[in-house]
Amino acid sequence: MKKIILLVVVCLSFLSCAEKKKEQVPPAKAPFSDVDTLAINDWWNRADNPIINLKVNRDSVIAFGIYTVSGTTLKLSAQCYPLYPEETRTVRLEIKENGTWTEVQSQQLNDLGWSALFRVENWDSSQDLKYRLRHGEKARYEGTIRKNPMHKAEISLAALSCNSNQDRGMRENYVRNINHQDPDLIFFAGDQSYDHTEHTAAWLKFGLQFRETFRHRPCITIPDDHDIGQGNLWGENGKVSVTKGSPDGGYRYHPEYVKMVERCQTAHLPDPFDPTPIEQGIGVYYTNLVWGGVDFAILEDRKFKSGPEGKIPQQGPRPDHIRNPDYDPASIDLPELKLLGERQLHFLKTWGETNTDATKVVLSQTGFCGGAHIHGTMDNRLHADLDSNGWPQTGRKKALELIQQANAVHIAGDQHLATVIKQGINEFGDGPWAFVVPAIVNDYYSRWWWPEDEKAGNNPNPNTSLPWTGDYLDGFHNKISMKAYVNPESPSHGGGYGLIRFNTQTQDVTFECWPRNADVTQPDAQQFEGWPMTVSLKNN
Incomplete structure (x- = not known):
């Protein structure tokens, strides 16, 4: 009996010591102290996370x-x-x-x-x-x-971006619609997280919202500026940003934080074309994925891009917002400025010249032109937005030439404003088709396509009642042909997603644009005005 009592005492003592050891474990030494604090160090002793419950069973x-x-x-x-x-x-x-x-x-x-x-x-x-x-x-x-759908004549891609934290709810409509349409793969173009300094919790929240869309199909995710903790990003090859808002170019937060975000969101992508790190040891992920006869080039269109501050004169309330009707667009297209950077241009060229029998698609964070006139609020009309990939114009031209030579279409997000645009390089319509998909939640920062003179362009789209379609010059004097757009006051607006169908035999591509509140399981479900739209890549 004494031996049993002694054994119990020893066990209780051991458990007590173990519990104390758990309480007294020193915090992990984080390489950053001001970000992601609720998911590192002694996270279990901290207040409940407002984004998501981290203390699960x-x-x-x-x-x-x-x-x-x-x-x-x-x-x-x-x-x-x-x-x-x-x-x-x-x-x-x-x-x-x-x-x-x-x-x-x-x-x-x-x-x-x-x-x-x-x-x-x-x-x-x-x-x-x-x-x-x-x-x-x-x-x-x-x-x-999933098995590779190599023998399917049509490959479909669901495309989404901008998962605003203004709505913390689940995304039941998206899950229902996407699973009903059953695309072959899914693409999230960026801003899966808007909680700049708490990426782990926000990424977990994103996963809970959307995991039923990628539980049973491949998924491409790429981070954008908000994911790595910035309102805007001009990566400049990984330099350190020291200016508020980062218009000087580079990354604001510790490189280990940036690498953590990219590890969580992109490690599952195919191996990068050239894995050489950039400054601060930050990695790269630009690569391509072939799935079912479609060859997707995955770009990092902000990682090498030049920041505007200190390079061009400020002509508005911010270094990246030009509000000057008399400014000369050619004056800000300086020869040393970069968009994709030489490494990615080499990748695009190589990609375009290989696997030429495949249907080619470029996936990136944002569009390659200035596709909006009004930003945030109706009184904020900009003559040019340097966060868009319409600038620098020479870098845009180099990128579009390679995309066009590959006979590819371009799918992107970021702008919140859904558009279909036929890009112009030297002349209207001589560039690739581009579909920028709407925001998942569009009550964070709206944009409008709204020409100041309110005139339709030449060659308007005859298949829609939208008032401002046709050929236009954007704020950088890039030639663009607007085919369809979804302004915030459009019926059923409040967010949405794109579905793109690639016919690998006919080389037709169909763009679909679905409102968030549509129920595609019902026969009367309606897309946004202007969609669907089918374009041909034959002799494009």
């Missing part, structure tokens, strides 16, 4: 998985909630074959961002396979690795 610590398959390589990121110090950092990947789950790999989570990357070579993409992520004894997450 331990059987729910795996939030989601996200993946792509490129050739015979599967890359899948497991995203977890923050873990306690004593919890294992190991996540296991299992595949179900012939009714049996088999572990194929285990990986370690990174305490900064709480993600782990699985890379499986010699992947068989000829069949659908169930996968399962496991942590500890109880936490599980299941999904499907």
Whole structure:
């Protein structure tokens, strides 16, 4: 009896010491102290996160998985909630074959961002396979690795951007609609997070909102300016930004924070074309993905772009906003300014000259022209917005020439304002088609296409009642042909998404633009005015 009592006392003492050890664990040494504070250090002792509950039951610590398959390589990121110090950092990947789950790999989570990357070579993409992520004894997450739809005549892509934090709710309409339309893959063009200094919580929130759209299909995600903690980004090859608002170019926050964001959002993409880091050791992810006969080039259109401050005269309330009706657009197109940068131009050229039988598509963060006149509020009419990729004009021209030589269409986000534009390089209409998709939630910062003279351009679109379509010069005197747009006062506006259908046999591309509140399961569901629109890449 004495031995039993002694054993109980020893066990209780051990448990007490273990509990004290848990309480007294020193905080992890974070390489940044002013960002992501609610998901690092002693996160469990901090106030509840206002974005999302981080203190979940331990059987729910795996939030989601996200993946792509490129050739015979599967890359899948497991995203977890923050873990306690004593919890294992190991996540296991299992595949179900012939009714049996088999572990194929285990990986370690990174305490900064709480993600782990699985890379499986010699992947068989000829069949659908169930996968399962496991942590500890109880936490599980299941999904499907889709087979490559190589023999389908039509490949479809759902495209979304700008997941405003003005609405913290779930995204049930999007999930219902996208799963009903069943695209072959999904693309999030940026601003998955608007919570600048709390990316982990916001990324987890995004995952909860949208994971049912990518649980069973490949997904491309690329971060934009808000994701890495800035209102605007001119990356300038990774230099440090020291000016409020960062118009001087570069990154405001610690490079480890930037790398964490890019690791969580892009590690599952195919390997980068050229993985050489930029300044501060920040990585790159520009690459391409071939899926079902469509070859997608994935760009980083802000990472190398020049910042305006100190390079051109300020002609408005901000270095990037020109509000001067007498300014000369040619005066701000200086030879040393960059848009995509030489590395990405080389990538685009190489990409365009290979796999030429495929349907070609360029995916990026924002559009390659100034596609809006009014920003934020109706009294904020700008003559030019240097955050758009209409500037610098020479850099835009180089990019569009390579996209056109590849006979590619361009899909982007960022602007909140949905548009279909036929780009002009030297003449109206001699460039690629471009579809900028609407914001997921459009009550954060609206934009309007609204020419000051309110005149329709030459060659207006005869298939829509929209008043201002046709050929225009944007604020940089770039030639653009506006085919359709969705201003904030449009019926059913409040957000939406794009669905793009690529017919790999006829080389027709159909742009669809769906309001957030549409129910595509109903036969009377209506798209925004001006859509759908079908264009041909034959002899484009």
